Amino acid sequence: MAISRRELWAAAYISLSAGFVLAGYSAIRNASSTLFKETYGAAKLPLLMAVMPLGVLAVLYVYALLLSALGPRRTLWVTTLGSGAIIAALYGVIRLEALYPSMRLARAALRIFSEAYIALLIEQYWSFLNSTLATSSAKKLNGPIMGVASLGAVAGARAVEVSVLQFGTVNMLLLAAATLLPAAILSDLAYRMAGEPRELPESADHPNKGRSPTLALNLFAKNPLLIAILAMVLATQVLVTVLDLNYQTILQEAIPQRDPQTKWAAQFEQVMNLLAAFMQFIAAPLLLRFLPIAAILIAMPLIQMIAAGISFAHPSLRSAAGAYVIFKMFDYSLFKAAKETLYIPLSYDARYRAKEVIDVLGYRAAKGVTAAVLAVFERLGAVVVRAYGPVAIVAAAAWGVAAMIVARRAAPASESLAVLSDSAEALR
Numbered sequence: 448m449a450i451s452r453r454e455l456w457a458a459a460y461i462s463l464s465a466g467f468v469l470a471g472y473s474a475i476r477n478a479s480s481t482l483f484k485e486t487y488g489a490a491k492l493p494l495l496m497a498v499m500p501l502g503v504l505a506v507l508y509v510y511a512l513l514l515s516a517l518g519p520r521r522t523l524w525v526t527t528l529g530s531g532a533i534i535a536a537l538y539g540v541i542r543l544e545a546l547y548p549s550m551r552l553a554r555a556a557l558r559i560f561s562e563a564y565i566a567l568l569i570e571q572y573w574s575f576l577n578s579t580l581a582t583s584s585a586k587k588l589n590g591p592i593m594g595v596a597s598l599g600a601v602a603g604a605r606a607v608e609v610s611v612l613q614f615g616t617v618n619m620l621l622l623a624a625a626t627l628l629p630a631a632i633l634s635d636l637a638y639r640m641a642g643e644p645r646e647l648p649e650s651a652d653h654p655n656k657g658r659s660p661t662l663a664l665n666l667f668a669k670n671p672l673l674i675a676i677l678a679m680v681l682a683t684q685v686l687v688t689v690l691d692l693n694y695q696t697i698l699q700e701a702i703p704q705r706d707p708q709t710k711w712a713a714q715f716e717q718v719m720n721l722l723a724a725f726m727q728f729i730a731a732p733l734l735l736r737f738l739p740i741a742a743i744l745i746a747m748p749l750i751q752m753i754a755a756g757i758s759f760a761h762p763s764l765r766s767a768a769g770a771y772v773i774f775k776m777f778d779y780s781l782f783k784a785a786k787e788t789l790y791i792p793l794s795y796d797a798r799y800r801a802k803e804v805i806d807v808l809g810y811r812a813a814k815g816v817t818a819a820v821l822a823v824f825e826r827l828g829a830v831v832v833r834a835y836g837p838v839a840i841v842a843a844a845a846w847g848v849a850a851m852i853v854a855r856r857a858a859p860a861s862e863s864l865a866v867l868s869d870s871a872e873a874l875r
Contacts, residue, residue, distance in 0.1 A: 465572055474622040572634065686843055693771075715772075
């Protein structure tokens with residue numbers, strides 16, 4: 448099936464909007480990590496991750512209320528501009544630390560909010576795309592959409608690299624806030640071009656009929672595929688948590704100075720996003736065209752298990768960064784492009800509410816619980832760095848099992864919803 452003009456314009460606007468968002472996130476992610484570690488030390492990162500799901504849950508609940516009151520288009524507009532305002536406010540508070548030392552808590556709040564807002568905005572983009580693109584179009588466009596977004600992340604990391612030594616880490620927050628205005632405008636143009644998605648026609652045979660005023664948690668009991676996707680996501684995030692903690696810990700030991708560390712991290716992020724862009728523009732469209740979605744979902748954890756095993760067998764900054772970049776390179780390209788197609792035949796609430804529970808709260812909750820367990824063992828005197836390797840291998844194995852369950856359930860789910868999906872595409 449050919450890609451329609453409407454689908455092309457929607458994909459173009461959303462990919463450009465995501466590029467601006469990820470450019471800003473490249474700045475705030477590296478800056479917030481450096482600022483937090485400077486005040487609290489790398490050893491407190493597990494504790495921060497442990498409380499992060501609470502902040503994410505609060506943001507997600509506000510999103511659910513806004514979605515019910517405003518609809519998806521205006522909700523995206525409000526959450527985008529609102530995120531920029533909150534980042535600017537936290538910047539102002541951090542600038543007052545010299546006068547009010549207690550305001551250093553803003554550094555922890557900034558790190559938590561940076562993880563919440565980026566997930567919420569990006570997943571709203573995917574909810575829109577999954578409600579706009581046909582499955583055949585998504586297989587062709589999902590990779591390039593992420594590729595354009597990754598180029599934005601590369602540009603943001605490059606901007607940090609060339610400016611942080613002159614302007615300082617704290618001022619990188621202003622870059623993050625500024626990028627959200629063009630992001631809001633572009634995403635609204637996408638909605639103007641494609642229109643707001645309508646709910647699927649209600650049917651007694653439809654497992655997800657009806658609209659929920661909140662997070663639609665009841666859908667998980669009605670649709671086993673959603674539970675299987677959630678299990679798969681939880682396993683991936685346990686894995687990336689230990690990879691991230693290992694990388695951040697070794698980076699802090701290798702480059703303890705604030706601005707040089709931020710510069711190195713920005714350079715590393717450029718390389719990571721360029722590799723991801725290659726996967727998104729070239730590998731993902733080709734592999735999604737010629738390989739079954741099930742094969743892609745199952746292959747991903749095998750690749751990650753091998754990379755993690757090599758990294759922890761030969762610990763160094765290079766190997767820690769390598770394992771982390773391999774995860775990110777495949778996760779936000781081939782794996783993400785394949786996983787998003789699973790939502791396309793599902794209902795409005797599954798795409799706009801249950802999806803956010805899985806891909807916003809699920810992502811951060813898995814990281815938080817993993818970090819909390821590690822923090823408890825650290826308080827008991829254990830050397831948690833030694834546990835990173837075994838935890839990573841177990842998580843990759845669990846990911847593989849969950850992926851096989853998803854692959855088995857996705858095919859009949861797609862077949863049973865095919866008629867309703869066709870009707871929905873006619874309405875969109």
